[in-house]
Amino acid sequence: MTAQDKEKRAINRLESMRPLRAKVNETYLKSVEAIQSGKPAVWGMLNFYYGDPILKAMDIEVVYPENYGAIAAAMGVAQQYLDRADAEGFPTHLCGYSLTTLGYASRMMKELGGEIPPEAPLGGMPKPLFLMSSAAICDARYKWFQALGRYMDAPVWTLEAPTPGVKEFFMEGYYDAMVTLGVKHLRDFVAFVETMVGRKMDWDRLDRITNLMIEVNRVWHEVNELRKVKPCPMHSRDFWSAMPAALFLAGDLEDSLRLYQDMYREVKARVDSGIGAVPEEKYRLVFAELPPWHSLAFFDKLAERGWSFVVESFGYRPPIPIDPDVMAVSDPLERITRFSLQFFAGYYEDARQQKVLGGAFAYPYLKYAREWKCDGAMLHPLISCRSASTHLPYVADMLMEKLKVPSLSIEGDIVDLRLFNTEDALARAEPFEETMDHYRMVRQQEGLDW
Amino acid sequence: MYFAGIDVGSTMTKAVLTNEGGELLSAVKGPTGPEHRRLANEVMRGALEQAGLQIDDISYIVATGYGRVNVPFADRQVTELSCHARGVFSLFPGVKTAIDIGGQDVKCMKINGGRLIGFVMNDKCAAGTGRFLEATAATLGIRLEDMGDIASKATKRVQISNLCTIFAQQEVVALLSRGEPLENIVAGLHIALASRVAALAQRLVIEPDLALTGGVAMNTGMVRAMRESLGRDVLVPEEPLLTGALGAAIIANEAYREAAEDGTLPTGTRRLEEATFFAEEDL
Numbered sequence: 267m268t269a270q271d272k273e274k275r276a277i278n279r280l281e282s283m284r285p286l287r288a289k290v291n292e293t294y295l296k297s298v299e300a301i302q303s304g305k306p307a308v309w310g311m312l313n314f315y316y317g318d319p320i321l322k323a324m325d326i327e328v329v330y331p332e333n334y335g336a337i338a339a340a341m342g343v344a345q346q347y348l349d350r351a352d353a354e355g356f357p358t359h360l361c362g363y364s365l366t367t368l369g370y371a372s373r374m375m376k377e378l379g380g381e382i383p384p385e386a387p388l389g390g391m392p393k394p395l396f397l398m399s400s401a402a403i404c405d406a407r408y409k410w411f412q413a414l415g416r417y418m419d420a421p422v423w424t425l426e427a428p429t430p431g432v433k434e435f436f437m438e439g440y441y442d443a444m445v446t447l448g449v450k451h452l453r454d455f456v457a458f459v460e461t462m463v464g465r466k467m468d469w470d471r472l473d474r475i476t477n478l479m480i481e482v483n484r485v486w487h488e489v490n491e492l493r494k495v496k497p498c499p500m501h502s503r504d505f506w507s508a509m510p511a512a513l514f515l516a517g518d519l520e521d522s523l524r525l526y527q528d529m530y531r532e533v534k535a536r537v538d539s540g541i542g543a544v545p546e547e548k549y550r551l552v553f554a555e556l557p558p559w560h561s562l563a564f565f566d567k568l569a570e571r572g573w574s575f576v577v578e579s580f581g582y583r584p585p586i587p588i589d590p591d592v593m594a595v596s597d598p599l600e601r602i603t604r605f606s607l608q609f610f611a612g613y614y615e616d617a618r619q620q621k622v623l624g625g626a627f628a629y630p631y632l633k634y635a636r637e638w639k640c641d642g643a644m645l646h647p648l649i650s651c652r653s654a655s656t657h658l659p660y661v662a663d664m665l666m667e668k669l670k671v672p673s674l675s676i677e678g679d680i681v682d683l684r685l686f687n688t689e690d691a692l693a694r695a696e697p698f699e700e701t702m703d704h705y706r707m708v709r710q711q712e713g714l715d716w
Numbered sequence: 717m718y719f720a721g722i723d724v725g726s727t728m729t730k731a732v733l734t735n736e737g738g739e740l741l742s743a744v745k746g747p748t749g750p751e752h753r754r755l756a757n758e759v760m761r762g763a764l765e766q767a768g769l770q771i772d773d774i775s776y777i778v779a780t781g782y783g784r785v786n787v788p789f790a791d792r793q794v795t796e797l798s799c800h801a802r803g804v805f806s807l808f809p810g811v812k813t814a815i816d817i818g819g820q821d822v823k824c825m826k827i828n829g830g831r832l833i834g835f836v837m838n839d840k841c842a843a844g845t846g847r848f849l850e851a852t853a854a855t856l857g858i859r860l861e862d863m864g865d866i867a868s869k870a871t872k873r874v875q876i877s878n879l880c881t882i883f884a885q886q887e888v889v890a891l892l893s894r895g896e897p898l899e900n901i902v903a904g905l906h907i908a909l910a911s912r913v914a915a916l917a918q919r920l921v922i923e924p925d926l927a928l929t930g931g932v933a934m935n936t937g938m939v940r941a942m943r944e945s946l947g948r949d950v951l952v953p954e955e956p957l958l959t960g961a962l963g964a965a966i967i968a969n970e971a972y973r974e975a976a977e978d979g980t981l982p983t984g985t986r987r988l989e990e991a992t993f994f995a996e997e998d999l
């Protein structure tokens with residue numbers, strides 16, 4: 267067996283993942299085509315289902331700079347954009363996603379007069395009609411899109427979002443207040459989009475799209491529930507490849523629904539016949555936060571050692587399905603708001619019940635480690651992203667304190683490959699097996715069932 | 717039966733031979749240099765000579781350290797973290813925490829019965845490692861091995877604010893030109909390094925006994941500074957550099973027994989010579 271064959275087989279990838287992965291490419295190609303045929307295209311930010319269905323209903327193609335940053339990193343072309351952002355004077359401690367796309371915007375607008383850079387992967391991101399930003403998760407997002415908007419000479423709309431883990435989030439009546447505010451905010455957004463494109467919203471279409479979005483994410487959630495089984499039938503690599511169609515609503519939603527259903531069938535068949543994503547699964551791990559997109563083959567090397575990544579951060583997983591009664595409202599904007607709120611609220615339900623404020627971020631990981639029966643956690647603090655990093659030492663402490671699950675922390679970056687050293691990471695992974703073995707014994711002694 | 721552990725570190729290569737009962741028969745150290753495999757071979761030959769043994773007398777060899785893959789005569793490669801944990805436990809059976817400060821890395825380990833149950837290491841930067849002292853010693857024009865004695869004469873410790881090795885070098889030059897006595901600067905350098913390492917170690921819950929190993933533990937000034945920064949006693953082996961190689965030899969002994977039970981003992985003759993000509997082979 268050649269080394270190449272070995273690498274190919276280290277993770278038993280799902281066939282049904284491939285068409286879902288291709289959806290991302292389709293999105294970029296469609297956005298370029300849209301511009302060429304005089305249709306609008308928009309630059310969007312991960313907004314947790316809030317603005318995406320509205321743009322879809324208005325037949326607007328959307329590309330996502332943060333996703334594009336990851337693609338540029340994975341395709342090895344991010345460095346020139348990072349260098350360009352550096353030359354423009356953006357501080358290097360800004361996150362890799364923002365720097366890559368700021369560099370891209372600068373190259374496109376200042377160097378090429380608005381033409382898509384010829385080296386841009388997947389046909390590039392065309393000049394947008396406007397930008398849709400989101401206040402969720404981090405402060406860099408406001409300023410980053412503002413700066414992109416200036417390069418592109420296009421307006422920016424920022425979608426507000428709740429901030430989990432703060433006192434107000436747990437107050438009586440917050441939910442209803444958030445729904446009221448969210449719906450009002452979406453109405454304003456619809457009016458803004460209508461003005462920008464000079465067309466009216468097709469509310470029946472929005473209704474259908476909203477239902478499809480919810481159903482796509484429900485099926486995607488069910489796929490991931492199947493991963494609790496030992497051996498785990500699906501690796502995080504397949505998760506990351508397949509997630510954009512549910513997370514960004516990339517591509518046609520009816521088609522995505524069919525593809526996720528296909529994936530469910532394939533994963534279920536593996537469960538029924540006891541087939542694991544890693545042929546000899548020795549260790550089950552949860553991956554915390556964003557992976558090193560430029561070095562994903564690293565996970566194949568770990569798979570050769572029997573490491574299976576069975577669950578990953580809640581930051582990009584589908585919302586836990588919501589009670590149908592809560593969704594039984596006729597206004598699609600209210601259904602959208604409730605669905606998006608479920609993303610923010612659902613994962614913190616355990617923390618809310620235990621009245622935990624600041625430490626709420628650790629609770630989804632506790633649930634994962636317990637229900638997906640993890641032997642360890644791999645934490646990937648990002649040098650340039652506080653939102654994805656500062657809570658990780660606390661997550662590690664809580665996993666150890668409550669569940670005796672050890673963590674391995676490997677610093678890196680989502681885009682800047684100079685900050686992630688595969689060899690070094692592998693050298694740490696090997697001794698970590700001894701630690702995972704030890705705590706497996708400790709858990710048994712303490713009556714934990716994995 | 718005899719067992720060998722060989723630790724190819726970033727600065728020094730160390731080889732240890734033991735007998736079946738774990739008794740130390742010989743130990744040899746040499747600078748690693750750029751040609752790992754050639755040096756591993758020479759250090760191993762030195763250890764064999766010291767013990768009056770031939771390579772074929774050795775039942776099992778474990779290689780460790782960052783250059784472990786470049787030891788073609790080893791039966792198995794084991795990471796330095798596991799070997800250090802085993803080695804330090806054999807020296808101090810009550811050890812629960814160990815800190816190993818090497819030339820280019822620092823490892824803080826939690827140990828339970830010789831097993832590694834947790835660890836943290838420095839990330840991406842040599843600021844908390846032996847390299848910090850090595851570079852600043854060169855700037856000060858003193859020998860690394862004299863730093864501990866020099867620091868012991870200090871009347872006060874100068875605060876070194878830069879942990880970055882490069883900036884610390886500039887800072888000590890400025891301090892010297894300001895007329896600060898050498899011994900006070902050197903004492904300040906030790907404390908700067910020790911507090912950086914202590915901060916890293918605090919990420920694990922430090923439990924006694926605590927041992928300090930690695931080349932930097934040979935420096936008495938650093939041992940004093942570590943005791944002060946951690947606010948507790950630290951145990952130091954007589955030969956702090958050999959801990960990893962010793963652990964590798966202990967693991968070799970265990971691995972041999974396991975392999976004998978499973979019928980997977982290494983076969984064929986070991987060719988120590990082969991490694992000597994690797995450069996030509998690779999051409």
Ligand code: SF4
Nearest residue numbers: 361403404406651653
């Ligand atoms: S969350 Fe992190 S990676 Fe995402 S935009 Fe903010 S700083 Fe960048």
